[in-house]
Amino acid sequence: MADISISEQDFEKFREFFYRKSGIQFDDSKRYFVDKRLIERIEATQSGSFRNYFMLLRVQASNAELQTLTNLMTVNETYFFREEYQFDSLVNSILPEIVRLKQDQKPIRIWVIPSSSGEEAYSIAIKLLECWPAINEVDVEIISSDIDTHILGQARQGLYSARSVAQMPTRYLQQYFRRVGQNWQICDALRDAVEFTRVNLSDPSDTRAYRGFDVVFCRNLLIYFDDISRKAAAETFYDALNPGGFICLGHSESMSRMSSLFRVRKFPDAIVYQKPLEAR
Amino acid sequence: MKRILIIDDAATVRLYHRQILEKAGYLVEEAFNGLEALEKALQAPFDLYLVDINTPKLDGFGFLRELRSQPITQTPAIMISTMAEERDRQQAAAAGANDYLVKPVRPEQLLAHVRPLLGEVST
Amino acid sequence: MPLIKPGQTPPSDEEKRRWPRDADGLLRALDDSTPSARRCSARDMANAENDAQRALFAAALLARLRSEHEVSVREVMLTTLVRLGDIAALSGLADCLRTDDTTLRNEVIEAMREAPAETAPIILELLGDAEPSLRVFAVNILESFRHPDVEHWLIDLISHEANVNVCASAVDVLCLTGSTASRPALLALRQRFPEEPFLQFAIDLALKRTAD
Numbered sequence: 001m002a003d004i005s006i007s008e009q010d011f012e013k014f015r016e017f018f019y020r021k022s023g024i025q026f027d028d029s030k031r032y033f034v035d036k037r038l039i040e041r042i043e044a045t046q047s048g049s050f051r052n053y054f055m056l057l058r059v060q061a062s063n064a065e066l067q068t069l070t071n072l073m074t075v076n077e078t079y080f081f082r083e084e085y086q087f088d089s090l091v092n093s094i095l096p097e098i099v100r101l102k103q104d105q106k107p108i109r110i111w112v113i114p115s116s117s118g119e120e121a122y123s124i125a126i127k128l129l130e131c132w133p134a135i136n137e138v139d140v141e142i143i144s145s146d147i148d149t150h151i152l153g154q155a156r157q158g159l160y161s162a163r164s165v166a167q168m169p170t171r172y173l174q175q176y177f178r179r180v181g182q183n184w185q186i187c188d189a190l191r192d193a194v195e196f197t198r199v200n201l202s203d204p205s206d207t208r209a210y211r212g213f214d215v216v217f218c219r220n221l222l223i224y225f226d227d228i229s230r231k232a233a234a235e236t237f238y239d240a241l242n243p244g245g246f247i248c249l250g251h252s253e254s255m256s257r258m259s260s261l262f263r264v265r266k267f268p269d270a271i272v273y274q275k276p277l278e279a280r
Numbered sequence: 281m282k283r284i285l286i287i288d289d290a291a292t293v294r295l296y297h298r299q300i301l302e303k304a305g306y307l308v309e310e311a312f313n314g315l316e317a318l319e320k321a322l323q324a325p326f327d328l329y330l331v332d333i334n335t336p337k338l339d340g341f342g343f344l345r346e347l348r349s350q351p352i353t354q355t356p357a358i359m360i361s362t363m364a365e366e367r368d369r370q371q372a373a374a375a376g377a378n379d380y381l382v383k384p385v386r387p388e389q390l391l392a393h394v395r396p397l398l399g400e401v402s403t
Numbered sequence: 404m405p406l407i408k409p410g411q412t413p414p415s416d417e418e419k420r421r422w423p424r425d426a427d428g429l430l431r432a433l434d435d436s437t438p439s440a441r442r443c444s445a446r447d448m449a450n451a452e453n454d455a456q457r458a459l460f461a462a463a464l465l466a467r468l469r470s471e472h473e474v475s476v477r478e479v480m481l482t483t484l485v486r487l488g489d490i491a492a493l494s495g496l497a498d499c500l501r502t503d504d505t506t507l508r509n510e511v512i513e514a515m516r517e518a519p520a521e522t523a524p525i526i527l528e529l530l531g532d533a534e535p536s537l538r539v540f541a542v543n544i545l546e547s548f549r550h551p552d553v554e555h556w557l558i559d560l561i562s563h564e565a566n567v568n569v570c571a572s573a574v575d576v577l578c579l580t581g582s583t584a585s586r587p588a589l590l591a592l593r594q595r596f597p598e599e600p601f602l603q604f605a606i607d608l609a610l611k612r613t614a615d
Binding site: 058 | 405406407408409437438439442443446447449450473474475478479482485486506513516517546547549550551578579580582611612614
């Protein structure tokens with residue numbers, strides 16, 4: 001294959017394009033990282049040159065290539081306690097505010113989507129039990145959804161590799177997991193505490209029943225959606241949340257590229273988005 | 281060093297203003313629209329905001345409304361727009377803008393409006 | 404452990420009980436007094452079953468767009484309009500670009516951008532509109548427009564456009580989407596506006612970006 005190179009101007013164009021789309025801005029020090037991945041995809045798509053490939057990214061109706069490239073540009077791995085600062089924000093700021101504003105005795109409801117194999121929903125459950133003393137007085141429901149029934153089966157089963165639990169404090173591992181050969185089995189009490197359901201976020205008839213949530217975790221999913229699907233998803237979350245409810249996105253995702261329906265809130269541990277309290 | 285946030289969805293405009301302001305000794309950051317600007321402002325407040333009126337998702341008016349409702353509120357802001365009518369200026373002032381510039385902006389003109397708002401004597 | 408599983412009954416869905424989910428029910432729910440019911444109806448319309456229903460829903464959404472003051476409802480209406488892809492309704496959207504409401508205008512620009520096949524003829528018309536601000540909006544739509552002729556249209560535009568801000572917007576888009584084909588028009592444009600430092604700066608950048 002002929003040598004493909006990314007010129008400085010190519011890099012500038014791509015950088016601006018990707019920034020517009022995602023809000024992620026690569027600085028000059030990322031040049032090698034970006035070039036390498038671009039070249040990899042130019043070859044894989046047999047585009048032959050940056051110019052052709054850039055055209056493909058911009059005009060392809062299915063958006064598939066942009067998705068693939070985004071995946072390469074953002075490391076996406078799921079494991080226990082990933083991006084823990086958001087869970088800190090949950091127990092230190094978000095839940096206390098929700099409790100303070102709550103006017104009924106209904107449980108606090110948290111929606112985790114995509115569920116993937118369950119690491120995030122279980123991490124939230126553990127975080128609440130370990131770091132939020134109010135859990136003894138307030139009921140919390142955690143519902144975790146995914147479009148993929150196979151992965152939901154894995155989530156319900158709750159068997160994880162050593163790598164997947166490596167970031168978690170050992171104490172939690174001992175308390176909530178049991179060793180099974182090379183792997184770790186999450187305890188029944190937690191398996192029983194999280195509800196896993198199948199949902200296609202893009203289908204209104206699937207999401208219609210999802211209402212009355214106080215917090216939505218939707219991390220590292222919308223970044224792969226095209227502009228309109230992303231906006232539609234944000235609107236779905238708007239209706240899924242109670243007024244004053246919060247939405248947490250992944251660290252490389254910005255609501256600024258999706259929807260203006262939510263309000264930015266700064267807490268000590270994280271910046272999150274909130275459905276306005278006066279929303280109807 | 282004074283920090284300025286440029287809010288504009290046009291990359292050429294951001295770069296042009298950045299270059300003028302950096303040459304004059306300011307630290308500059310950029311935001312694509314009002315929402316990204318709010319995220320940045322909440323992370324670390326700026327000394328001045330250069331706000332384009334027409335940005336996607338959250339426009340300049342929406343940005344100023346939200347900014348003025350936050351604790352960091354009273355930081356000066358200059359609104360920039362292609363619209364040159366008196367009505368547009370009034371609307372910007374009502375939204376909390378301290379000054380108003382009509383595009384395209386000349387380098388000396390930009391600095392002449394930026395400096396007084398940062399408490400500096402315009403040269 | 405006070406982590407509990409949700410009860411057997413799914414959360415109540417008031418809108419669902421109030422309005423049947425058939426076409427007639429959805430249309431009536433669009434005029435409901437509560438915004439959440441209107442949002443729900445507008446969202447469900449995206450699941451239209453056939454072309455006739457798509458046209459019916461699209462027309463109903465378009466007719467209410469300007470009078471809908473609740474931004475959250477308007478956002479969903481626009482999302483559904485794009486998803487329905489009804490040509491007549493998307494053409495109607497262009498009229499909203501003439502409103503003074505910057506928020507609605509920006510929403511419409513984003514919506515039209517999402518349906519390149521349907522909105523292309525309208526955009527060509529807008530590029531020739533007598534009002535410079537409308538031409539700027541049309542150029543803004545082209546910024547991320549999945550259509551192979553974008554560069555060609557922009558070259559045409561900057562070859563005769565007299566308004567400096569319209570030219571500047573077009574040059575901004577060419578910085579990202581332009582190729583060597585744009586260079587003669589960019590060079591000519593630079594000659595036409597020697598006294599405009601910003602436009603000179605933008606053109607120079609575009610020339611750099613489009614160099615082979």
